[in-house]
Amino acid sequence: METEKVRCLIIGSGPAGYTAAIYTGRANISPVLYEGIQPGGQLTTTTEVENFPGYPEGVTGTQLMEDLRKQAERFGVEIRSGIATSADLSKAPYKVTFDDGKTIEASTIIISTGATAKYLGLDDEKKYAGMGVSACATCDGFFYRKKVVAVVGGGDTACEEATYLASLASKVYLIVRKPYLRASQIMQERVLNNPKIEVLFEHNTVGLFGENGVEGAHVVYRKGEPDEKQYDIAIDGFFLAIGHKPNSDIFKPYVDTDEIGYIITEGATPRTKVPGVFAAGDVADPHYRQAITAAASGCKAAIETERYLNEHNL
Numbered sequence: 001m002e003t004e005k006v007r008c009l010i011i012g013s014g015p016a017g018y019t020a021a022i023y024t025g026r027a028n029i030s031p032v033l034y035e036g037i038q039p040g041g042q043l044t045t046t047t048e049v050e051n052f053p054g055y056p057e058g059v060t061g062t063q064l065m066e067d068l069r070k071q072a073e074r075f076g077v078e079i080r081s082g083i084a085t086s087a088d089l090s091k092a093p094y095k096v097t098f099d100d101g102k103t104i105e106a107s108t109i110i111i112s113t114g115a116t117a118k119y120l121g122l123d124d125e126k127k128y129a130g131m132g133v134s135a136c137a138t139c140d141g142f143f144y145r146k147k148v149v150a151v152v153g154g155g156d157t158a159c160e161e162a163t164y165l166a167s168l169a170s171k172v173y174l175i176v177r178k179p180y181l182r183a184s185q186i187m188q189e190r191v192l193n194n195p196k197i198e199v200l201f202e203h204n205t206v207g208l209f210g211e212n213g214v215e216g217a218h219v220v221y222r223k224g225e226p227d228e229k230q231y232d233i234a235i236d237g238f239f240l241a242i243g244h245k246p247n248s249d250i251f252k253p254y255v256d257t258d259e260i261g262y263i264i265t266e267g268a269t270p271r272t273k274v275p276g277v278f279a280a281g282d283v284a285d286p287h288y289r290q291a292i293t294a295a296a297s298g299c300k301a302a303i304e305t306e307r308y309l310n311e312h313n314l
């Protein structure tokens, strides 16, 4: 098996990974960045990004990631395609193996592998991706001003997103598979007291329809029960809020994670409990999950990396 030694290995190519790459590249650390499962990260699945500072006219998610990539390349970052399949962080130098069989021995690692939004698994979610289907209300809600949208889920995220969307849209359906919400009391109350939100308890979505984008959803009430009823609702946007899965599996034996799998770092720093191993972006952030907050944590991880390498003469 081929092994290569590097000073800094960055895993993941979302805003956190690329920002870490720009900073470490500029600091002459010669980082190697592996793009991971989804080159460019979650932003490449959204259309227009209007809230990333520096783009007064907005920018497409793909363009923003392309710009970040170019900026990283300018500072000599080596960007490779590949997915990390296993890791050994038991002692330094740390070892990470990629899907091409190559093992990297790294003095420092920045884990910026992101989180993957969960989808229902309907073919129509893929068919209408970027055409009415979204997993981020904060990113895409603005496009549904005065329109009708549906949010799927009954947890805090779903309630938060439904409330946010209700401030923009004319009507919001909240599609909940159980007869109750799982969200915290205060979030439930906000949803149930909002005249623009209609909660469809005990409903499942079985399909979407529309000519040039989402125009409606096929929903089923009390699926499998004698009083089962299938009907359609007219909507312009379909938002998934059924949870995210942080991409932290291979690191779990070595770093602390919460019950969902988000990596726990030391206070507001990106330090994990393994010296020289940092976590940045959505893999360590269950709360904000924004491109700009991910970029900021990538910057912090890069500064920590530089200090660690200097302190240890690496």
Ligand code: NDP
Residues within 6 Å of the ligand: 119, 120, 152, 153, 154, 155, 156, 157, 158, 160, 176, 177, 178, 181, 182, 241, 242, 243, 244, 286
């Ligand atoms: P949760 O796991 O809490 O909730 C997921 C919701 O999606 C549940 O209602 C679940 O239904 C539903 N769901 C899951 N799979 C499906 C499916 N296939 N079809 C239909 N519905 C489905 O995830 P969240 O993202 O809401 O929250 C994650 C964590 O983050 C929680 O701990 C939450 O409290 C926290 N959070 C806190 C916030 C805050 O404090 N401001 C804001 C946002 C999140 P069911 O109940 O039937 O399992």
